[in-house]
Amino acid sequence: MFRSLFRSLLESRPPTRRRPEVRRFRPQLEVLENRLAPSHISGIVEVQSNVGNNNTETVVGNNDVAVQKNEVNSNSISITGFHNKAIQANNGSNNQISITGTGGTAPGVGNKVIQTQNGNLNTVVVQGNKNTVLQSGNSGSATVVGGNKNQTFQTNNSGSAIAVVGSNNTVTQQDSTDAVLIVAGTGITAQQVNQAGGYTLVT
Numbered sequence: 001m002f003r004s005l006f007r008s009l010l011e012s013r014p015p016t017r018r019r020p021e022v023r024r025f026r027p028q029l030e031v032l033e034n035r036l037a038p039s040h041i042s043g044i045v046e047v048q049s050n051v052g053n054n055n056t057e058t059v060v061g062n063n064d065v066a067v068q069k070n071e072v073n074s075n076s077i078s079i080t081g082f083h084n085k086a087i088q089a090n091n092g093s094n095n096q097i098s099i100t101g102t103g104g105t106a107p108g109v110g111n112k113v114i115q116t117q118n119g120n121l122n123t124v125v126v127q128g129n130k131n132t133v134l135q136s137g138n139s140g141s142a143t144v145v146g147g148n149k150n151q152t153f154q155t156n157n158s159g160s161a162i163a164v165v166g167s168n169n170t171v172t173q174q175d176s177t178d179a180v181l182i183v184a185g186t187g188i189t190a191q192q193v194n195q196a197g198g199y200t201l202v203t
Helices: 002-012
Strands: 045-048 054-062 065-069 075-082 085-089 095-099 112-116 124-127 132-136 139-149 149-156 161-167 171-175 180-185 187-192 200-202
Touching: 045 187, 054 065, 065 075, 075 085, 085 161, 095 112, 112 124, 112 200, 124 132, 132 139, 139 149, 161 171, 171 180, 187 200
Parallel strands: 045 065, 054 075, 065 085, 075 095, 085 112, 095 124, 112 132, 124 139, 132 149, 139 161, 149 171, 161 180, 171 187, 180 200
Antiparallel strands: none
């Protein structure tokens, strides 16, 4: 009797179901084809320091940096390309930075130029678009700006001069002595602030 009862209980129980196997995640490396993309990080960084006279740096490319500091006389940096930076600091006399674009014809775009604490005859020549120029604490600074939508700042210089020949450029002379501002373009925004002996000539 007990055997039959036990057998009936076993037969009446629902069949047990096996749990589905859960696959474990295993991270794997996937091989991709070679892909090259342009870099937005500065490329070549050239620094000249305590070299002497007649130092020249030429920047041909994009996103590069050129620095000249603690030099004596006749230092020059030439930029052809886009989004480069040129710095001249604590040099002697006759320093020049020029932005001319590719081959001297296509405009340079988005370059930044700084001249600070240099001696006499500091010159920046800009032929391009959307470039930024800062001259500060120099003696005898001159800037010639051509092209469109460039920004030029001169502050705390002595014997400063800016000549603007282009369109839609912005120029500011501030806290400088014997400053001359010559505007010969269209759509130019020019101002002189706290100048000693400065004047603006519009032609």
